[in-house]
Amino acid sequence: MALAIFTSMAIATTLEPGSDAQPAGDHAFDKRAYFQDSYKIFHRKRNAHACIMSIVFIVLFPLGAISQHLPLKGVRVTSRIHAPIQILGLAMMIGAMGLGIDMAKNDLNYFSSAHGSHVPAHVVIGLLVTSSIIVIQPAMGMLQHRHFKKTGEKSVFAYVHRWTGRVMIVLGWINSGLGFQLVGIPQVVKAHSLVRNFVLMGVLGGLWLLLMGTDGLRSHFLHRNRLSSYRVQWNRGLRLRKDGVADGSVEPSKEEQTNPRI
Template sequence: MGRSPYSILTALLAASVYMVLGQVVTFSPSTGINYAINIPSDTASKGSGTVYFQIQAPSTFQWIGLGQGSRMEGANIFIMYAASDSNITLSPRSGLGSFEPNFNPSAKVSLLDGTGISNNVMTANVRCDSCISWSGGSMDVKSTSSSWIWAYKSGSAVDSSSVSADLTQHDDKGAVTVDLTKATGGSSSDPFVTQSNSGSSINNGNTSTSNGNGSTNGNSTGSTSGSSSSSSSTSSTYTTSGVTVADSGQSGFNRRRTAHGLIMAFVFLILFPGGALTRHLIRSPKTIPYIHAPFQLFTLAAAVAGLGLGVSLALDIGEIYAYHPVIGLTTVSALIAFQPLLGVLQHLNYRKNGTKSPSAYAHRWLGRILMVLGIINGGLGFMFSGIGTPGVPTAAVIAYGVIAGFMGIAYILTLLLSATRLKSPLNTSTPNGCLTENAAEHSLVPAERSISKDGK
């Protein structure tokens, strides 16, 4: 059965519109942050050529990044940050793994009309002529599951036109896969320019391109006039379909960071001090072998778990040699290497001689020093992550300080009261007159006086 001339005309018209209008896939991993990708029809048919993408976010973000690849290592990354009150810088970079990506001088990108800062929104409309293949990988423009990564950092503006500006670690990151067949279509030289977006601006034509030499017409800084476009027409069809979340970021990096902070805070603020005080609060020959030692071993295991999360986070952001991870590794490693051993040596000495050995002093004071160091490092951890940034609320820092102060006072008062009680020889013996291990560790009474009433 033949098709009517009307249906054929309709099909041809639809095809022609599809060829002219851009087909754009968008996704928004966080409030206010939007990414958009377009593969022109000509690029899709040839398997090479130009790719368009857009990065948009409120100016309250310090930087926003979009990258091609499933992870940072080998990724083709593009980072947007403010160059001034009205201009942005787009910095093409090469992913190096768990380190800050370096500027990529081989990138061929151009900033298009609509790029700039307007109404407190940063926008980068980008033409990329080096996004099909790069030194670390390549992209199949017909892929239904193309890998992309994203990241952002909140904070004060970078205010730099340098494409090699030093950037601080991200607050959050994630990954998505994009069905590029849903982003294919159009022959526009700028599929984003006439879309009505709050904060989009129209460029006055003074747009720089990147050929890698960093000079004028050879950098990635777009200079815009700052005039806003309020056009309601659009040259593209926008869709959010075809995007699959591979790593939501919040359920990954931020949740691991939160878990790390909670575990280590509980360990050093509550568990270690509480375990240390059990031998002062519970007067029994069985306190140390049956309460103190098992409790502290459990706490040490929790510290190791928290340390593991911390190490994975530090490796992710390339900061394993920073002050916070180094202090944490040193503290927990010393706890593992020395505290159980010194405790066992003192316990064996007590069972043999009924006295306090040098290992008792070492166990006690090393434990106190490492406990205080761990608490201090917790505070440094808040600074390291950025107080007030997402995942590190100021209220949490205040609560940490209050609990640390309260536990410190309670710990010192308990030690003072315990020392007062132990000054009397009558308070250092069990019902049959023998010293408990707790008392033997603290008593100033010579061991030869710690005998039973029958003189044995």
């Protein structure tokens, strides 16, 4: 919560209104954008879009991903921590997505034929990322949860959910920079606010990558140790023997199986 408040304060001071009643840039604005009150509304929507999306992609989604790697014994991390954080982030993202579409359509006329075929990369990537998260992530998460309750194992749904989330978060980070570039640096976006924003992104992103790497190495060595604890030996034929069992000896249960009573 503290991180979310800090991020919103950082972004709120990032997008400063221009000195004129009209926004800077060569964008084709709707008629209402040329009036002082209407531009104030546009400015508030732009600030809200930037604040909410920054909180979602810089704080909430990474925290939800980090929670899966925390060594919390006796806690149902997925259902008690991961899912609530991601559901909150999803709801906030949908609201900010609606604001972005409204600005692109009604204020900036990006989707009109008069604007031409040029649509900024920020808009394209934003629609791709948000649509992918809405369509793929909840479905894959619920399917994996059902599969895990039945079998206790991972499935292809888990890997699709995991890697889609990772790719979309990174694209969201990139798109935040494209959004700041779109509104104008340093005319509208102040440098000190960008520094605060990306420092927070670096801290949480670095922690996330560190935990992912640690879990990956742990799984690798655990898998290797499991395989290395077995040896192939000759004992009335080729057998896979686990370390700790003396050479030439067979466990009682296996001895009963290999020497049945006549």
